[in-house]
Amino acid sequence: MNNYINFTSTYNPNLQALSSTDGYNAVKMNEMFGQILGNIAAVQSTLTGSLIDVRSFAPGDGSDQTAQIKAFFDSAQDGDVLLFTPGHYKVVKAGWFYTFSGRSVIIKALPGAILEVSDQGIRIEGSNHVEISGVTLVRTTQAAWSKNKTGLYIENSSNVLLQNNDISKFTDGIGVNGSSSQDNPARNVVIRNNKLHHLGEEPIAVRSHLVFVVIRENDCYRYLGDGILVKGTWHVSITDNFLHTPVLSSDPDYAAFSGGQQVSNMPSVGGGITCNNEGGETGAKNLYIHGNSLNGTAFGVGLIGFEGAFVTSNVFKDIKITSVISVSFFPSRYNPNGLSNHLFVIQGNLIDTILRPSATAAIEAKTSAGAEGMDIGIISDNIIVPRGKHWGIVAVGHIIVKGNYIAQAGIAMDIANGVIASSNIIEPGYETTNPDRMVSLHNDCTFSHNSVAGKGTCIQLRGSNNIITGNRLTYEGTWWAVHLDIVNNTVEGNIIRDNMLMVAASATGRYLFGASPFTNGKNVVVDLVKDNNGTLYQLVNEIVMLGPNSTRWRITIDAKGDLKRRSYSFSSVFR
Numbered sequence: 001m002n003n004y005i006n007f008t009s010t011y012n013p014n015l016q017a018l019s020s021t022d023g024y025n026a027v028k029m030n031e032m033f034g035q036i037l038g039n040i041a042a043v044q045s046t047l048t049g050s051l052i053d054v055r056s057f058a059p060g061d062g063s064d065q066t067a068q069i070k071a072f073f074d075s076a077q078d079g080d081v082l083l084f085t086p087g088h089y090k091v092v093k094a095g096w097f098y099t100f101s102g103r104s105v106i107i108k109a110l111p112g113a114i115l116e117v118s119d120q121g122i123r124i125e126g127s128n129h130v131e132i133s134g135v136t137l138v139r140t141t142q143a144a145w146s147k148n149k150t151g152l153y154i155e156n157s158s159n160v161l162l163q164n165n166d167i168s169k170f171t172d173g174i175g176v177n178g179s180s181s182q183d184n185p186a187r188n189v190v191i192r193n194n195k196l197h198h199l200g201e202e203p204i205a206v207r208s209h210l211v212f213v214v215i216r217e218n219d220c221y222r223y224l225g226d227g228i229l230v231k232g233t234w235h236v237s238i239t240d241n242f243l244h245t246p247v248l249s250s251d252p253d254y255a256a257f258s259g260g261q262q263v264s265n266m267p268s269v270g271g272g273i274t275c276n277n278e279g280g281e282t283g284a285k286n287l288y289i290h291g292n293s294l295n296g297t298a299f300g301v302g303l304i305g306f307e308g309a310f311v312t313s314n315v316f317k318d319i320k321i322t323s324v325i326s327v328s329f330f331p332s333r334y335n336p337n338g339l340s341n342h343l344f345v346i347q348g349n350l351i352d353t354i355l356r357p358s359a360t361a362a363i364e365a366k367t368s369a370g371a372e373g374m375d376i377g378i379i380s381d382n383i384i385v386p387r388g389k390h391w392g393i394v395a396v397g398h399i400i401v402k403g404n405y406i407a408q409a410g411i412a413m414d415i416a417n418g419v420i421a422s423s424n425i426i427e428p429g430y431e432t433t434n435p436d437r438m439v440s441l442h443n444d445c446t447f448s449h450n451s452v453a454g455k456g457t458c459i460q461l462r463g464s465n466n467i468i469t470g471n472r473l474t475y476e477g478t479w480w481a482v483h484l485d486i487v488n489n490t491v492e493g494n495i496i497r498d499n500m501l502m503v504a505a506s507a508t509g510r511y512l513f514g515a516s517p518f519t520n521g522k523n524v525v526v527d528l529v530k531d532n533n534g535t536l537y538q539l540v541n542e543i544v545m546l547g548p549n550s551t552r553w554r555i556t557i558d559a560k561g562d563l564k565r566r567s568y569s570f571s572s573v574f575r
Contacts, residue, residue, distance in 0.1 A: 032237060033214050039188045043129045043159045047104055049079025060087020060113075069115075070098060078104040084135065086112030096153075099123040109134040116140055120149055121170065127157040132165060139169035144259025145200040145224050145266065150175045160189040171200040172225075178209035178233070182282060185209040185234070193217045200257050201225030203243075208232040208281055214239075221245040224257045224267050226274040227297060232281030237288045238273060244295040246270025269298035269320050276334040277305040283339040289314065300324035300351070305339030313348045320355045327365035327377065342367075344377040354386045359410055362386050367397035380404065389430050395419045412452075416442035416463070421450065428454040428476070435477055441466045457483045458501075464492045469499065476504040 052075055054060065058068035069091055076082050084107070091097045097117045105124050109115075114136045121137055124130050132152060143149035151167040154160055155177045167173040173196035178186040189210060196203035196218060203220035206213055210233040218241045220227050227243040230236055247257045249268035258266055272294050275284045287309040294300050294314070298321035301311050309327075316324045327344055328335075344365065351362045362384045365377050377399040384392045389410035395401055396416045406412040407427035415421055426438055435456035441447055443463035449470045452458045455477030459468060461484050468482075475481040481501055484491045 032212070032235075033190075033216070036188050036190055036212050036214055037161075039212075040129070040131075040159045040161050040190065044106075044131070047079030047106075047129065049077060049081065049106075051081045051083055052076060054082070054084050054089065054113075055087070058087075058089055060085070060089050062088035062090055064092045065089055066091045066093050066097075073098050073100070076103075076105075079106075081106045081108060084109035084113035084115060086110055088114045088116065090116045090140075092118045094119050096120045096123045099125065100127065102126040104129040106131045107133075107135060109136065114138065121151040121153070121167075123150075123153045123155070124157055125155040127154075128159060130154060130157050130160040130162075132162050134164045136166040138167075142169050142198060142253075142256045143171045143200045144257060145171065145261065147171050147200060147259065149200070153177075154189075156180070156186055158186045158188050162194065163190065163192045164194065166195040168196070168198040172205055173197075173199050173203040173220075173223075174205070175202075176206045176210065176213075178207065178211075180209070182209055185211045187211045189213045191215045191218065194219070196220045197222045199223040199225070200259070202229045203227060205229040206231070206233050206236070207279075211235050213237070216240050218242070222247055223270045226271040227294070228273045230273075230275040230284050230287065231277060231279065232284065234285040236284065236286065238290070238292065239288070240291045242293050242295075243270075243272060243297055244293070246297050267298065269296075271298040272300045272302065272316075272319075274302045275304070275306055275309070276302070277337060277339055278334045280336055283307060284309075288312075293317075294319070296320060298322060299326065302326045303344065304328050305335040305337070306344075307342045309344040311344070311346045311349065314350075316349065316351045318353050318355050319351075321360075322356070323361045323364045324351050324354065325349065325363045325365075326361070328367070342376075346377070346379045347381050349382045351382065351384045351386065354388055354390050356388075356390070359389050359391065361391040361394045362406075362409070363392070364394040365397075365399060366395070367399060376400075378402075384409065386410070387430065389432065389436070392426075395421075411436050411440060411456075412438050412454075414440040414442075415445045415447070418444050420446045420448075422446070422448045424450045426450065426452045426454070429456050431455075435479070437479075437483070441468070447471065457481065459483070460485050461491050461494055461496075462489045464490055464494060466494045468494065468496045471499045473499060473501045474504060475501060476506050478507070 054072050057072040058065040069089055072082065097120060105127055116138050118140045137151050139149065149171040151170040151173050152162060153175045156179045162174060174191055176189055186209065191204055202225040203223050204215055204218065208231060213233055213236045215228060216239045220241065220243045222245060224247040228238060228241065247254060247270050273289055275287060277283055283305045285307045287306060289301055289311045290313055292314045295317045297319060300316040300319055303309050311325055325346055346363060354360060354362065363379055363382065365379060367377055379393060379395060379399060379401045381403045384404060384406045385408050386392065387408045391414055392406035392409040392412040393401055393404065394414045397418055399419050401415065401419060401421040402423050404424045408430050410430050412426040412429060413421060429435055429438060437457040437460040438452050438454050439459045441461050441463060444465045446467045451472045453474035457479045458473040458475055459482045473481060482496065
């Protein structure tokens with residue numbers, strides 16, 4: 001565990017973990033999981049108590065057993081195990097059915113035991129040991145969005161193990177809140193292998209001054225809020241969870257989940273994994289989001305106001321509403337204190353199909369400088385197939401974009417303000433009658449050693465001081481292969497050289513560089529063009545861009561497949 005996850009209250013990220021080979025290490029993360037379980041077990045070993053059978057108090061026949069179940073819970077001392085044996089145990093009471101305060105809590109259930117409550121579930125506060133396992137906890141009627149009806153609520157408690165439970169019909173399934181002090185946070189929380197469904201908001205929410213939290217192998221479905229919500233929590237591992245089949249506004253039972261409320265922020269689809277500071281929290285640190293599967297949710301992963309996040313090896317399918325993976329593109333209300341984002345890695349994810357009708361992004365990320373001066377992100381080795389008119393990757397700031405595969409996107413890549421993009425494979429985009437550009441560069445970017453093929457403009461420059469070198473471009477369309485777009489943009493100081501442009505036989509003869517006389521001498525262009533018969537031509541900016549009456553090279557393919565060069569005056573070309 002040394003030099004991987006910082007176990008102190010001062011944030012000191014491990015920069016070595018940013019390498020592609022060590023960005024996520026399952027062995028080390030399992031060590032963290034084992035350590036947390038070991039801490040819980042160590043506390044549990046100090047407890048000695050009795051096994052208390054619910055049948056000594058309640059018949060389990062589905063009748064109102066409120067008084068009996070309360071007596072059952074009241075009977076437990078530190079270290080006692082409260083056991084639900086098979087039966088239907090019903091509680092009718094407004095508010096929290098029961099609150100455990102300041103004592104160890106161990107509740108277990110055998111298969112066939114059902115605990116039904118009419119309003120809120122079980123609340124535990126100020127405990128140094130909590131274990132709830134195997135419990136089927138169901139609310140009598142469906143709780144709606146924003147109604148604050150929670151199944152299991154844990155507050156200011158450490159050494160918490162919630163596993164193998166089935167929780168349904170509440171607003172939130174499991175809610176864990178930490179302590180009131182950043183200097184003395186609650187710690188060691190494991191939420192695993194639970195089935196959480198038919199919920200008005202979140203299946204899982206962890207908030208405020210929590211450290212060492214593991215959320216893994218949970219099955220979450222039929223919910224309307226975020227799938228997993230993280231706020232103000234440090235050292236969090238979210239792994240191998242399955243979020244799927246959320247509530248949709250088109251569902252016949254949508255009103256049961258929305259409560260019929262007509263408010264602007266009412267979700268229309270249940271979401272994915274979220275980290276934000278909407279309530280003014282201190283910001284999450286060291287997030288590991290790995291190996292999760294999200295299918296049909298509103299979004300995939302949304303992050304804002306954090307320090308250190310790894311989003312790796314997740315599978316996203318049929319995302320419906322917004323970007324699949326988003327870093328710091330949220331409205332300001334989700335980060336009211338303006339906390340900066342530092343050190344993120346988005347690596348090895350599979351994004352397959354975005355169902356939103358209008359354009360959004362598969363991955364969008366931007367960095368923001370902070371007090372530590374560490375301001376960097378890596379987007380690498382992802383497979384991105386949006387199957388629509390969506391962006392593949394949108395990146396702004398000090399971000400490395402490398403080794404990604406992007407196909408069937410509207411615009412494969414849009415980068416700005418210092419992004420370095422290399423060794424990416426960009427295949428033909430989403431088929432439309434007017435294909436869009438494949439790649440857009442704004443200011444101060446490097447685009448090198450990439451492979452770009454398609455009918456849209458291979459590269460469009462909308463800014464200055466970019467370096468475009470060593471790329472292999474295959475142009476199959478009817479627009480510009482490389483376009484210097486000076487409409488409302490300053491396009492100067494760009495270097496475009498040592499690229500290979502292969503013009504497909506299907507290309508219908510458009511301009512290689514969509515430049516104007518006003519860019520003459522302001523950009524350096526030295527490139528090779530190869531026609532489909534293998535003949536090479538070299539284009540140099542002194543030839544392509546000449547003076548106020550500039551000529552333009554036009555690429556046409558004759559019947560034999562040879563590339564032919566013809567020059568046109570500026571006025572005849574652009575009239």
